[in-house]
Amino acid sequence: MSLTLERDVDTHGGPTRDLKTRLRIIDCDIHPYLRTPRDLDPFLSARWRQHLAEYGKGTRGIYAARGTYPRFMPNTCRRDAWPAGGGLPGSDVDFIRSQHLDANDVEFGVLEPLLEGNAPRNVELQAALCSAFNDWQVTHFTDIEPRLRASILVPQDDAEAAVAEIERRAGDRRFAQIQLSSRTPEPLGRKRYWAIFAAAERVNLPIGLHVGGPSAAAPSASGWPSFYVEEHQVLSHSMPTQAASLILEGVFDRYPNLKIILIEGGFAWVPTLGWRLDANVAKMRSEVPNLKLKPSEYLRRNLWYATQPIEEPEYPQHLRTLFDWIGWDRIVYSSDYPHWDYDDPQRAIKIAMSEAERRAIFRHNAEQIYRFN
Amino acid sequence: MQRYVVASVAEIPPGTHKVFTVAGRPIGIFNLEGEYYGLLNRCPHQGGSLCDGLITGLAVGDRPGEFRMIRKGEMIRCPWHGWEFDIRTGQSWCEPAKIRARTYPTEITAGTEVVRGPYVAETVAVKVEEKYVVVEF
Numbered sequence: 001m002s003l004t005l006e007r008d009v010d011t012h013g014g015p016t017r018d019l020k021t022r023l024r025i026i027d028c029d030i031h032p033y034l035r036t037p038r039d040l041d042p043f044l045s046a047r048w049r050q051h052l053a054e055y056g057k058g059t060r061g062i063y064a065a066r067g068t069y070p071r072f073m074p075n076t077c078r079r080d081a082w083p084a085g086g087g088l089p090g091s092d093v094d095f096i097r098s099q100h101l102d103a104n105d106v107e108f109g110v111l112e113p114l115l116e117g118n119a120p121r122n123v124e125l126q127a128a129l130c131s132a133f134n135d136w137q138v139t140h141f142t143d144i145e146p147r148l149r150a151s152i153l154v155p156q157d158d159a160e161a162a163v164a165e166i167e168r169r170a171g172d173r174r175f176a177q178i179q180l181s182s183r184t185p186e187p188l189g190r191k192r193y194w195a196i197f198a199a200a201e202r203v204n205l206p207i208g209l210h211v212g213g214p215s216a217a218a219p220s221a222s223g224w225p226s227f228y229v230e231e232h233q234v235l236s237h238s239m240p241t242q243a244a245s246l247i248l249e250g251v252f253d254r255y256p257n258l259k260i261i262l263i264e265g266g267f268a269w270v271p272t273l274g275w276r277l278d279a280n281v282a283k284m285r286s287e288v289p290n291l292k293l294k295p296s297e298y299l300r301r302n303l304w305y306a307t308q309p310i311e312e313p314e315y316p317q318h319l320r321t322l323f324d325w326i327g328w329d330r331i332v333y334s335s336d337y338p339h340w341d342y343d344d345p346q347r348a349i350k351i352a353m354s355e356a357e358r359r360a361i362f363r364h365n366a367e368q369i370y371r372f373n
Numbered sequence: 374m375q376r377y378v379v380a381s382v383a384e385i386p387p388g389t390h391k392v393f394t395v396a397g398r399p400i401g402i403f404n405l406e407g408e409y410y411g412l413l414n415r416c417p418h419q420g421g422s423l424c425d426g427l428i429t430g431l432a433v434g435d436r437p438g439e440f441r442m443i444r445k446g447e448m449i450r451c452p453w454h455g456w457e458f459d460i461r462t463g464q465s466w467c468e469p470a471k472i473r474a475r476t477y478p479t480e481i482t483a484g485t486e487v488v489r490g491p492y493v494a495e496t497v498a499v500k501v502e503e504k505y506v507v508v509e510f
């Protein structure tokens with residue numbers, strides 16, 4: 001028996017990849033973070049810097065300076081995503097490159113900043129913060145790494161200011177979408193939000209509706225869950241609620257070319273929402289007489305569904321059934337990097353897929369919605 | 374089957390671990406109170422770098438509101454989705470019957486024996502008075 005010595009110290013620790021099976025992919029959900037809170041200062045006026053120093057953000061959240069549920073992992077992030085050089089996960093472009101973009105051959109990644117720009121009750125501060133985060137994304141991310149694309153953050157509670165921000169950024173190709181968050185003070189189909197949808201359609205940019213947001217209400221329909229595991233689950237309930245509101249309030253009849261990607265809200269609920277709404281609208285048509293299509297038809301025309309967190313049925317082939325029901329052209333891959341519930345592009349979807357199916361989910365569908373070139 | 378010298382025992386003191394690439398495979402070597410265990414640095418769930426995870430124990434309780442930590446230092450929690458594995462056996466805590474992280478049996482071999490092998494490379498200077506962790510696969 002021979003003894004062989006062949007080793008080197010593996011410092012990176014990332015899984016190795018099979019180069020042959022690579023497909024250049026598009027990732028609709030990458031979270032950037034501030035290296036230090038000071039990084040935002042150059043993009044805020046002296047007035048708002050002083051306001052933040054003296055009064056803070058004044059958000060709707062029930063606690064002043066922290067989230068409502070202690071997280072399972074520090075900063076909700078993968079423990080292996082903390083840059084060696086310091087700073088939060090998602091704050092170091094070089095590390096995002098090596099750990100995610102290069103490792104997974106990501107051609108384009110859409111930044112989804114979850115930094116509470118739209119959380120203050122003071123809507124003028126909302127507008128200033130959203131605009132500052134928009135400049136920050138460009139300076140600290142997309143100009144350094146053009147594979148990353150920014151989201152236009154908007155003060156969604158003040159439609160007029162939101163439209164102004166959309167118009168200011170719409171011609172800038174570094175922005176791939178407008179971002180809204182799913183936990184809004186009122187259902188998104190309500191008239192107060194229509195100007196935002198009109199602007200999105202006019203400038204031909206999709207809306208990425210990311211789970212979470214500034215609502216002060218309990219995340220569950222019946223109050224405050226006891227556990228983080230429970231809250232993590234009920235968060236996604238905001239998505240079918242928003243989809244139903246958008247459809248029934250006639251948003252997609254008014255703005256038929258509007259494209260909305262529902263991000264991080266799951267998707268197994270999509271078929272049942274369609275079945276139920278179709279059945280109920282058939283019975284109560286007179287209450288929503290202006291709907292031109294069956295509700296399920298809007299689910300297939302105006303909405304797309306991001307994969308992460310992937311549904312994990314006991315028998316993986318049930319995922320295929322879900323994709324068949326929802327439509328393979330509606331599903332777009334998202335990783336959620338660097339959050340702990342990240343989905344690996346090669347391993348998260350545990351069913352055999354044809355080349356065409358894989359291409360649709362990991363690239364083609366997103367290309368149809370977003371503007372990358 | 375081939376036996377690979379991975380490291381000298383001194384390189385991995387008790388309570389620590391280190392990841393090495395051995396014949397192309399990333400393998401974490403863990404020292405649990407003087408016993409060495411090898412784990413593939415790829416989680417069976419989605420391939421996360423398992424050995425970057427938190428070394429922990431098991432939180433157990435007999436009824437809601439009562440909990441205690443047992444087997445401290447013997448479990449590893451994947452840095453991605455937090456699946457927990459027994460470092461000694463690779464067995465998953467939530468699905469022990471179905472899921473297991475890949476393990477590599479280790480043995481400790483004296484330097485005097487290591488230097489006798491014909492294929493010793495130069496990356497580690499083998500000393501006869503040292504002991505070495507060897508994995509076989």
Ligand code: FES
Pocket residue numbers: 416417418419420421451452453454455456
């Ligand atoms: S990859 Fe390890 S728990 Fe998911």
